[in-house]
Amino acid sequence: MFTYRDERRLFAILSVIIVAALVALVQVSAARSGTTSPLSAVVDSVAGIFEMAVGWTTIAARSGLSKLAQTPHLVRENAQLRSQNIRLEQQNARLHEALAASSAERGLAPTLTQNLHALEARVIGFPPEGESQSVTINRGSRDGIHRDDGVVNADGVVGRIAEATPFVSKVILITDYTSSVPAMVQGGRWWGIAKGNLTSVRMEYISQDAPIRVGDRVITGEARSFHSGALIGTIERVERSDTGLYQTATVRPAADLSSLDRIVVIPK
Numbered sequence: 001m002f003t004y005r006d007e008r009r010l011f012a013i014l015s016v017i018i019v020a021a022l023v024a025l026v027q028v029s030a031a032r033s034g035t036t037s038p039l040s041a042v043v044d045s046v047a048g049i050f051e052m053a054v055g056w057t058t059i060a061a062r063s064g065l066s067k068l069a070q071t072p073h074l075v076r077e078n079a080q081l082r083s084q085n086i087r088l089e090q091q092n093a094r095l096h097e098a099l100a101a102s103s104a105e106r107g108l109a110p111t112l113t114q115n116l117h118a119l120e121a122r123v124i125g126f127p128p129e130g131e132s133q134s135v136t137i138n139r140g141s142r143d144g145i146h147r148d149d150g151v152v153n154a155d156g157v158v159g160r161i162a163e164a165t166p167f168v169s170k171v172i173l174i175t176d177y178t179s180s181v182p183a184m185v186q187g188g189r190w191w192g193i194a195k196g197n198l199t200s201v202r203m204e205y206i207s208q209d210a211p212i213r214v215g216d217r218v219i220t221g222e223a224r225s226f227h228s229g230a231l232i233g234t235i236e237r238v239e240r241s242d243t244g245l246y247q248t249a250t251v252r253p254a255a256d257l258s259s260l261d262r263i264v265v266i267p268k
Contacts, residue, residue, distance in 0.1 A: 107154030111264045118267070119143055123260045124168070133176035133196065134159075135260055140167045148225050150266040156231035156254030157181070157220060158263055169265075173257050174201055174232065182221035183232055185212050185249075191221065194232055194251065201233060201251040208247050212238055218251050224268055 112118050125136035139145050141164045151158040151171050159179060163170040172179055179196035183203055190210035192203045203218055216235045220226040237250040 108262055108264055111152060111154070111266075115264070115266050117144075119145065119265045121169075121263055121265055123171075123263060133173040133179075133198065133257070134162065135171050135173065137169050137171055137263060137265070138167075139265060140165050140169050142166045144267070145169050145265055146268065148268050150220075150225040150230070150268065151263050152230055152266065153255050153260065153263045155256065156233060157226065158255050158257065158260065160225040161265065171263070174253060175199060175257060181226065181232070182223040183218050184221050184228075185210065185235070186217040186219050188212070192249075194218065194220075197250070200236070201253055203235075203249045203251050205246045206249060208240070208245055210247065212247070212249055214238065216249075218249070226266070 108120060112120060119139055121137040121139040123135045124138045127134055137151075145161060145164045147161055147164055149161040149164075151160060157174055159171045159173040159176070160181075161169050162172040174181060174194065174196055175198055176196040177198065179194075181194045182191070183194035184191045185203075185206070188210060190206055190212060192206040194201045194203050196202075201218075206212060212235060214235050214237065218232045218235060220228060220230040220232060222228040231254045233251040233253040235249045236252045239248045239250075241247060
């Protein structure tokens with residue numbers, strides 16, 4: 001007597017035989033007609049996809065191994081490029097500094113030519129914030145510098161020597177409150193006193209009748225620290241009074257006192 005399990009086994013065998021017969025029939029039919037059977041097409045497609053996957057995996061593996069092998073070389077090359085870039089930047093900075101120095105020296109040449117005993121110097125220090133308007137230069141008494149010598153640059157008056165030690169000197173700028181220089185308005189030869197006002201110069205004691213205007217040039221008069229004619233700056237504002245004998249002018253210094261570098265010391 002057949003059991004339920006035997007029936008299922010028999011049914012499975014019959015199914016396999018039927019499917020095999022159908023496959024054989026499809027293959028025979030395709031062979032007689034000279035076309036590709038659907039079964040062969042499916043098998044070929046699956047095989048092609050598998051081959052492509054294997055190929056891509058192989059290529060990726062080879063590429064990864066090649067990059068891994070090249071990594072030490074790339075690291076060395078990158079380090080060399082960084083080092084070369086640093087050297088080029090340093091060289092570029094030196095060239096810019098040399099160009100700036102050459103330009104500054106050309107600007108000072110006329111002043112040095114006009115004053116045979118003048119000395120060129122460089123600013124090497126600024127005071128801490130809140131102290132006097134002054135700078136330190138790299139020339140001192142051993143170079144022939146004395147107190148009250150005048151100091152100028154290529155643009156105009158800078159100040160005067162306040163202290164001279166053997167190797168360095170202190171320069172009080174014309175904007176310092178203690179600075180006082182005889183001055184005159186160049187156009188009309190009107191006299192006054194140029195005093196420091198921290199960020200500018202205040203020219204006082206100008207005759208009330210002097211027709212001074214904004215933009216007029218102010219130069220030094222002959223005095224202890226300067227010969228006449230050194231440019232102090234230009235008038236920015238005029239303050240006239242309805243009463244009194246004098247008027248006052250605010251003068252913008254010709255020299256940029258915030259970025260001093262090369263200067264000339266003129267013996268008094």
